[in-house]
Amino acid sequence: xxxxxxxxxxxxxxxxxxxxxxxxxxxxxxxxxxxxxxxxxxxxxxxxxxxxxxxxxxxxxxxxxxxxxxxxxxxxxxxxxxxxxxxxxxxxxxxxxxxxxxxxxxxxxxxxxxxxxxxxxxxxxxxxxxxxxxxxxxxxxxxxxxxxxxxxxxxxxxxxxxxxxxxxxxxxxxxxxxxxxxxxxxxxxxxxxxxxxxxxxx
Amino acid sequence: xxxxxxxxxxxxxxxxxxxxxxxxxxxxxxxxxxxxxxxxxxxxxxxxxxxxxxxxxxxxxxxxxxxxxxxxxxxxxxxxxxxxxxxxxxxxxxxxxxxxxxxxxxxxxxxxxxxxxxxxxxxxxxxxxxxxxxxxxxxxxxxxxxxxxxxxxxxxxxxxxxxxxxxxxxxxxxxxxxxxxxxxxxxxxxxxxxxxxxxxxxxxxxxxxxxxxxxxxxxxxxxxxxxxxxxxxxxxxxxxxxxxxxxxx
Numbered sequence: 001x002x003x004x005x006x007x008x009x010x011x012x013x014x015x016x017x018x019x020x021x022x023x024x025x026x027x028x029x030x031x032x033x034x035x036x037x038x039x040x041x042x043x044x045x046x047x048x049x050x051x052x053x054x055x056x057x058x059x060x061x062x063x064x065x066x067x068x069x070x071x072x073x074x075x076x077x078x079x080x081x082x083x084x085x086x087x088x089x090x091x092x093x094x095x096x097x098x099x100x101x102x103x104x105x106x107x108x109x110x111x112x113x114x115x116x117x118x119x120x121x122x123x124x125x126x127x128x129x130x131x132x133x134x135x136x137x138x139x140x141x142x143x144x145x146x147x148x149x150x151x152x153x154x155x156x157x158x159x160x161x162x163x164x165x166x167x168x169x170x171x172x173x174x175x176x177x178x179x180x181x182x183x184x185x186x187x188x189x190x191x192x193x194x195x196x197x198x199x200x201x202x
Numbered sequence: 203x204x205x206x207x208x209x210x211x212x213x214x215x216x217x218x219x220x221x222x223x224x225x226x227x228x229x230x231x232x233x234x235x236x237x238x239x240x241x242x243x244x245x246x247x248x249x250x251x252x253x254x255x256x257x258x259x260x261x262x263x264x265x266x267x268x269x270x271x272x273x274x275x276x277x278x279x280x281x282x283x284x285x286x287x288x289x290x291x292x293x294x295x296x297x298x299x300x301x302x303x304x305x306x307x308x309x310x311x312x313x314x315x316x317x318x319x320x321x322x323x324x325x326x327x328x329x330x331x332x333x334x335x336x337x338x339x340x341x342x343x344x345x346x347x348x349x350x351x352x353x354x355x356x357x358x359x360x361x362x363x364x365x366x367x368x369x370x371x372x373x374x375x376x377x378x379x380x381x382x383x384x385x386x387x388x389x390x391x392x393x394x395x396x397x398x399x400x401x402x403x404x405x406x407x408x409x410x411x412x413x414x415x416x417x418x419x420x421x422x423x424x425x426x427x428x429x430x431x432x433x434x435x436x437x438x439x440x441x442x443x444x445x446x447x448x449x450x451x
Contacts, residue, residue: 015273015296049321116368118369119399143325159203
């Protein structure tokens with residue numbers, strides 16, 4: 001059975017994500033302990049709310065350093081929503097430094113008629129990658145900030161009126177999805193299965 | 203392209219789904235978690251759970267039920283009804299709600315919207331507005347329509363958005379449960395006034411009514427009776443909307 005550690009920094013709801021991973025047959029550990037996180041074989045970082053709040057919590061608890069150590073060991077790490085955003089170097093939201101595991105910065109979505117970007121939207125693969133094989137064609141989003149489609153790690157993109165955002169990113173063993181796989185029905189489940197089977201090699 | 207959403211609404215009282223006309227004469231429509239799973243299987247894009255029982259005991263039961271539903275469904279879940287302070291919002295998000303809707307408490311204390319949006323992010327804070335038609339426009343009413351506020355509904359919508367509401371769930375009280383169609387003029391005014399997504403609620407009698415309000419440009423349509431009565435499935439509504447060239451999942 002695949003094991004996965006869901007990082008709990010006290011800021012987001014991890015319950016629905018854990019339930020979705022369990023429906024995929026994974027053995028899920030929820031942990032706020034940096035020692036457990038840095039020693040994990042597979043990690044997920046979910047989040048809700050602002051990047052600044054999330055980063056402050058990750059830094060204060062030692063989890064930011066544990067995530068950097070885990071990434072240096074090249075284990076598969078997947079960020080979801082704000083969990084994707086904090087993988088980058090900076091976020092314009094709260095103008096904060098982030099984990100810096102992927103190159104680029106997070107900005108408020110420019111060109112959408114209405115924000116937040118709430119609801120189901122297309123996922124269009126850009127690059128061949130083990131994580132883009134079973135991507136859902138539409139998935140559920142809930143956010144106002146994102147990385148643009150031109151970041152070097154973009155694996156799939158999503159159009160929102162005049163804006164195009166990176167909706168799946170990956171660099172080495174570090175990956176992220178801006179959509180919520182745990183709330184994206186059958187397509188989300190298939191994507192989580194693919195992540196659970198991924199060896200962290202692009 | 204962002205799809206328009208169809209949101210079946212579960213009005214939950216005493217742990218059961220109920221439905222009334224203009225918020226009175228409630229009828230029993232089954233177990234909420236069963237209904238949630240059934241609608242998710244029919245293609246619901248999101249589910250809305252409105253708690254209409256008051257009291258702390260009911261609140262604990264609500265959290266237990268939301269936690270159960272939240273782990274068993276795989277589409278987003280919005281929960282509201284009786285949310286009166288920030289700890290309520292935190293409890294519901296912690297139980298597994300993706301978004302929390304605040305109604306009367308936000309009218310009484312608009313700072314609650316700011317507080318919740320700053321703490322949890324606008325994307326999970328919905329302000330619900332119950333609007334009643336007046337001679338000159340629409341008035342926001344509180345406590346399920348039992349209390350007038352004298353506030354213009356569109357002005358209140360603008361303030362709620364300035365304070366951080368990420369979405370507005372607006373019910374026309376004149377139409378709710380009557381199955382006479384959505385109050386299209388209300389949504390036209392709101393669409394021009396704010397730039398967050400709007401969920402229209404109240405009055406759907408047919409798939410055509412839902413297509414009509416979505417065609418105006420609202421992001422989502424919420425309906426209860428037409429689904430609970432088994433008159434139409436979510437997929438039937440979506441087929442009607444697709445024929446009108448509306449982008450649906």
